Amino acid sequence: MLEYxxxxxxxxxxxxxxxxxxxxxxxxxxxxxxxxxxxAHYDAFMKLWDRGTEADLPxxxxxxxxxxxFLGSLPQCLSHIVFMRSTxxxxxxxxxxxxxxxxxxxxxxxxxxxxxxxxxxATGSRQ
Numbered sequence: 001m002l003e004y005x006x007x008x009x010x011x012x013x014x015x016x017x018x019x020x021x022x023x024x025x026x027x028x029x030x031x032x033x034x035x036x037x038x039x040a041h042y043d044a045f046m047k048l049w050d051r052g053t054e055a056d057l058p059x060x061x062x063x064x065x066x067x068x069x070f071l072g073s074l075p076q077c078l079s080h081i082v083f084m085r086s087t088x089x090x091x092x093x094x095x096x097x098x099x100x101x102x103x104x105x106x107x108x109x110x111x112x113x114x115x116x117x118x119x120x121x122a123t124g125s126r127q
Contacts, residue, residue: 013055020052024069031075035108042101045070063094070097078104 027048029041052060059065071082081100085092 017052017055017057020048020055020057024048024052027073029074029078031077033075033077033108034112035105038101038105038108041073042105045073064090066094067092067097 024045027041027045029037049060049066059069067085071085074082081097081104084097084100088096
């Protein structure tokens with residue numbers, strides 16, 4: 001009985017895997033960037049990666065592939081994050097990348113937050 005069910009659902013699984021791979025490969029963060037777009041991009045990537053794990057995609061269990069795929073989805077203006085791959089090589093873990101990503105998002109929030117800009121103007125400092 002289980003073999004019968006496996007055969008019946010295999011085309012659906014393969015179709016789902018192809019769809020997830022297509023979505024992952026087409027996921028790009030476009031310039032100009034801002035904090036909400038960066039957060040949405042990260043969330044969309046994580047949802048797709050989780051779907052890939054559920055569909056048992058081979059790449060979904062490969063942290064290095066996850067890092068490379070995410071870095072490949074970033075625009076030129078975030079080259080400092082992509083550059084981490086060259087400097088750290090395989091030492092760039094998903095945890096490290098996520099931490100740096102959150103720092104970049106936080107920086108975007110501070111740079112474009114009207115309250116922060118008003119405070120900077122009032123004190124004469126640059127943000």
